[in-house]
Amino acid sequence: MKNHLLTAAASLALLAGMATAEEVRVYNWSDYIDEDLLTKFQEETGINLIYDVFDSNEVLETKMLAGGSGYDVVVPSGTFLQRQITAGAFQKLDMSKLPNIENMWDVVEKRTEQYDPDNAYSINYMWGTTGLGVNVGKVKEVLGDDAPLNSLSLVFDPANMEKLAECGVHFLDAPAEMIPAALKYIGEDPNSHDPDVIAKAEGVFAPVRPYIQKFHSSEYINALANGNICVAVGWSGDILQARDRADEAGNDVEIVYNAPVEGAQMWFDQMAIPVDAPNPDGAHKFLNFIMDAENMAAASNYVYYANGNKASQEYLLEDVIGDPAIYPDEATLENLFTTTPYDARVQRVVTRLWTKIKSGT
Amino acid sequence: MRRLVLIAVPYLWLLALFLIPFLIVLKISLSDTALAIPPYTPTLDLGAGWAGVKAFFTGLDFENFWFLTTDELYWKAYLSSLQIALLSTIMTLMVGYPIAYGMAQARDEWRPTLMLLVILPFWTSFLIRVYAWMGILSREGLLNQFLLWTGVTNEPLTILNTDTAVYIGIVYTYLPFMVLPIYAALEKLDESLLEAAEDLGCSRASAFWLVTVPLSKSGIIAGCFLVFIPALGEFVIPSLLGGSQTLMIGKVLWEEFFNNRDWPVASAVAVILLLILIIPIILFQRNEQKQREAEG
Numbered sequence: 001m002k003n004h005l006l007t008a009a010a011s012l013a014l015l016a017g018m019a020t021a022e023e024v025r026v027y028n029w030s031d032y033i034d035e036d037l038l039t040k041f042q043e044e045t046g047i048n049l050i051y052d053v054f055d056s057n058e059v060l061e062t063k064m065l066a067g068g069s070g071y072d073v074v075v076p077s078g079t080f081l082q083r084q085i086t087a088g089a090f091q092k093l094d095m096s097k098l099p100n101i102e103n104m105w106d107v108v109e110k111r112t113e114q115y116d117p118d119n120a121y122s123i124n125y126m127w128g129t130t131g132l133g134v135n136v137g138k139v140k141e142v143l144g145d146d147a148p149l150n151s152l153s154l155v156f157d158p159a160n161m162e163k164l165a166e167c168g169v170h171f172l173d174a175p176a177e178m179i180p181a182a183l184k185y186i187g188e189d190p191n192s193h194d195p196d197v198i199a200k201a202e203g204v205f206a207p208v209r210p211y212i213q214k215f216h217s218s219e220y221i222n223a224l225a226n227g228n229i230c231v232a233v234g235w236s237g238d239i240l241q242a243r244d245r246a247d248e249a250g251n252d253v254e255i256v257y258n259a260p261v262e263g264a265q266m267w268f269d270q271m272a273i274p275v276d277a278p279n280p281d282g283a284h285k286f287l288n289f290i291m292d293a294e295n296m297a298a299a300s301n302y303v304y305y306a307n308g309n310k311a312s313q314e315y316l317l318e319d320v321i322g323d324p325a326i327y328p329d330e331a332t333l334e335n336l337f338t339t340t341p342y343d344a345r346v347q348r349v350v351t352r353l354w355t356k357i358k359s360g361t
Numbered sequence: 362m363r364r365l366v367l368i369a370v371p372y373l374w375l376l377a378l379f380l381i382p383f384l385i386v387l388k389i390s391l392s393d394t395a396l397a398i399p400p401y402t403p404t405l406d407l408g409a410g411w412a413g414v415k416a417f418f419t420g421l422d423f424e425n426f427w428f429l430t431t432d433e434l435y436w437k438a439y440l441s442s443l444q445i446a447l448l449s450t451i452m453t454l455m456v457g458y459p460i461a462y463g464m465a466q467a468r469d470e471w472r473p474t475l476m477l478l479v480i481l482p483f484w485t486s487f488l489i490r491v492y493a494w495m496g497i498l499s500r501e502g503l504l505n506q507f508l509l510w511t512g513v514t515n516e517p518l519t520i521l522n523t524d525t526a527v528y529i530g531i532v533y534t535y536l537p538f539m540v541l542p543i544y545a546a547l548e549k550l551d552e553s554l555l556e557a558a559e560d561l562g563c564s565r566a567s568a569f570w571l572v573t574v575p576l577s578k579s580g581i582i583a584g585c586f587l588v589f590i591p592a593l594g595e596f597v598i599p600s601l602l603g604g605s606q607t608l609m610i611g612k613v614l615w616e617e618f619f620n621n622r623d624w625p626v627a628s629a630v631a632v633i634l635l636l637i638l639i640i641p642i643i644l645f646q647r648n649e650q651k652q653r654e655a656e657g
Contacts, residue, residue, distance in 0.1 A: 058619040
């Protein structure tokens with residue numbers, strides 16, 4: 001929150017100071033960049049940077065489909081990017097303005113091609129996995145020393161959840177992440193688009209629903225860090241940020257992130273330029289700035305997410321590049337799965353199921 | 362001529378700020394979804410001339426309204442919103458009436474100060490005030506700390522993310538809308554009527570029920586509508602203070618719009634919400650008119 005306020009204050013101050021200067025408007029996920037990079041960009045280019053944040057792909061997508069969002073750079077995740085490209089929401093990147101594109105990592109590019117063929121519309125910003133954030137001390141206190149800290153059974157087995165309820169469990173409010181995880185848990189194809197298979201997810205959530213305190217996609221960072229909850233299903237880097245905030249607070253809360261052994265969803269956040277961006281030229285400058293090896297490394301070192309930038313790896317801190325929770329080893333990488341976007345009819349089934357899971361109606 | 366202009370102004374106002382936006386929403390509710398910008402079809406293509414207009418109208422149908430009847434989610438959400446709006450209106454009245462009565466009974470020199478105290482919270486952003494309630498009601502919040510300290514409870518109460526928190530939020534937020542019209546009605550009350558009632562053998566309590574309450578009826582009605590109408594479509598309070606199980610039509614609308622990207626169904630939900638609201642709005646108008654006539 002403090003960071004947001006600072007950003008907001010900085011943006012306002014700059015707005016007041018250079019109302020006529022060239023500006024670039026960036027719309028990125030919350031808690032997702034080292035704020036120093038924003039100042040650095042303004043100093044290097046003289047472009048006034050306006051930086052806003054969101055915490056759900058749905059909000060971003062609605063702005064994109066309504067058109068006229070006024071943003072020059074936005075950061076949708078892979079499946080959402082693919083759908084918005086189809087809708088004609090983005091413009092093709094002008095590679096001649098992006099010399100730093102050579103820094104990108106082919107391992108990631110190969111995977112993002114399934115959403116954005118030839119990576120013509122987007123560059124990878126960060127990628128990560130969806131898994132379990134665990135307050136080790138509290139969970140062991142409740143479930144004993146042999147608690148399954150790295151298995152989906154921690155959150156999908158009612159026997160575990162009944163006990164965990166007393167210390168608090170949050171789930172992501174993101175059906176496109178939670179339903180594949182539930183399907184994976186019961187051995188179905190997590191990327192299934194078959195409504196009958198998707199419906200089976202309800203059977204996973206129904207018995208544990210009474211023990212879930214909240215469905216939310218950003219509150220769990222602070223809730224985990226200050227010990228208000230003991231388990232969260234969340235995004236890898238967010239949980240690692242919670243770990244660091246707990247360390248800083250010195251409140252004896254030990255948080256770990258585990259990608260479930262059953263398999264974890266791998267996702268990619270891609271930077272793209274809306275088709276109606278007011279300043280596409282400035283947007284390219286921002287993308288090129290982000291793809292600079294040292295800048296990208298600074299961002300990853302700050303937010304604890306892996307990036308798709310090969311050249312940045314030599315500047316990464318050891319506790320980032322060396323942490324298998326961030327840069328998984330080969331064996332874990334094998335075990336990760338990706339999903340593809342639902343069409344409108346299946347999306348309705350998924351949303352309806354999610355409402356039913358959350359509200360019981 | 363002047364008369365005509367005077368009549369035309371409110372109608373033009375209504376046309377620009379209500380009817381045109383409503384027709385746009387109604388039009389979207391009759392469309393179909395599309396993966397495009399904007400995400401629905403048909404859009405009016407005036408470049409194609411008459412054929413474009415014709416294609417536009419043949420593309421519209423009532424399918425989305427039919428769809429709303431096929432899933433119990435929608436009527437359950439409408440009913441649950443009605444219930445929450447109704448109960449919170451009654452609670453706001455029970456809290457607001459004594460406040461307004463106290464203000465009206467206070468000495469003249471005190472009244473501007475009391476009035477200021479009711480209005481003052483408005484000077485802070487509504488959102489910040491709702492966030493403050495999150496801090497008060499959470500498990501580690503001020504309320505629980507106070508209750509634990511006084512020993513009223515041994516375990517912190519779970520209030521945040523429940524329906525109780527939604528009621529507290531709505532009553533708190535809309536309280537001034539209830540207090541001000543009732544105060545306006547009570548302030549005009551002629552004291553001699555109460556004296557006459559007591560002279561005729563009425564006790565103070567029955568004089569209150571037989572004289573004060575009926576004479577403040579117009580204020581009560583106005584206050585109730587001013588609370589009920591916005592509370593029915595409330596979105597911010599249930600999404601910040603309510604839990605995942607709090608079912609309100611505002612949240613359903615959000616999901617249609619954002620999660621399903623289905624603007625047509627979202628618009629159909631909004632059109633029906635408006636139709637439900639039209640009845641209380643008309644009743645409210647009639648009450649206002651009656652009151653104006655009574656005042657001559």
